[in-house]
Amino acid sequence: MKYKAKASYKELDDTKNFNSFGSSSKHLWLLEGLEVEIKVVPDGLKEYLTEIKKTNKGGNK
């Protein structure tokens, strides 16, 4: 699954953001506004991330 950071993620300190989960690269990518592949989202971070939904090619709604 791919995720982007909500604005609230950027307010987290290093004891709560991805730095505290051993992934400084994900943290920095999220701060840059990039979509990041995350296999397992840590429980404490779900509310600060937005899942990027896949859209069908046919444009189904």
Next chain:
Amino acid sequence: MALDTAFQTKQNTKVIIGTEVTMGTACLAAGTTLEMPVTDYSFDEIHKHSLSVAPPRTGSGSLTQSDDMVKWQRHDRMYDISITFHSTAQAINRVCGALYGDDDGTNTLIGSMPSVTHFKDGVTNAVPVTLWFENSAHAGEGTDLFFTSCVCTGLTLSGDISSNGGVVMATATFQTAYQPTESALTFTGGTHTLLSAQQTMFNMHDLTVETLNEQDLLLYSFELAIARPVNRIGFDNSSNFKPMGYSLGGYEVTGSLTCKRDAESLEAIDTDMSVPKALALSAGDVFQIDAPKVYIDSAGISMDDDGWKQTIPFRCTYSGATSSTIVAIKTA
């Protein structure tokens, strides 16, 4: 005085990396630790210092040194610790975490790292580690020695298909400005990964992808080194000259390949192109080194009896956005 019968031996010592919470405070008894698959190690003596000497005065009768002119200098001491270990996934992950903050198995060093740059005594920081050497205090058996708030200054991975059974060996170097402590090791809780949980080592014989500039190399050996300097800030002479903080320098990622010299290797080192080259070593999902933007240094020829080999030194960079990858050492 009777002779002291205590002694220490390298074979009787486990080496443990402990995760810290606050800089200047060792890993807690209920903390998270990893027993490293260490094959060798070294560290500085506990009473480390240098001698600082004033110049002698001029004139007859004064070309000597008094005890007012010499000092034990401790305010600038940095303890050096080095550990060499088998490259298991857990060990590689942990050291990458200490070196650049990524230990989730993707272990990716990107252009904008490090993410954590403020290293101050007494402030929450999970990057520095405690290095614990069992039975290494001067009393020997039953008394341990640990170094608090060590900053990783380097990681070198070395693989040679004809040495060490092909096992990729790793050497991590650390520095701390805190005086080491002699104390027994007692963990009362927490999470502890033991050596018995680290059975799989990365091996040169398992590599299935060995490419540079998309050319297939017949690889004999490789080395990859990530290094950065660290300096202490200030000192507290009322507390064993502990530091007020650390200042971290920039990362350098370099390495070398030794492969059979052939058309593929020559194409790999062809620098008549405007963009850096990609390096990929892979043993499937369990071990991969990816460096997408590599600059070749001066390549050479090793004219060995078992065939000529190409030696290819290189330097890894990122390209474009600082979010780009310099090197990833994937273990999962």
